[in-house]
Amino acid sequence: MAFDRDDATFKVLVNHELQYSLWPADKAVPAGWRETEQRGSKADCLAYVEREWVDMRPLSLRQAMSGQAAEQ
Template structure:
């Protein structure tokens, strides 16, 4: 069984939650409650590039205001 989270040839989404954290998510798996799609169907590398460009502060939003 292949791990859908590690498929170099798979298609992915970028999700974000209410604390501003991001997740790489396979398009073949339903988006979990509490997460929203912020970058649509793309390659794994395309999604990683999107995350690298836009998520520069890894702290949850509640901690990043200090």
């Protein structure tokens, strides 16, 4: 499987909740996900995810919590 190979090429995907995932570059993007601009080695893609995905909470939770804070 591509995830086990260090020489495989990956792409970084993101979903509507702004959650990120690595995906083999030669595989079709699953429903509910879209490609980012990042492609490359596993290490490069992981570094991109670490830079970009700074808040692990799903977007809907962040928005709900932001709304609660505004109400208080």
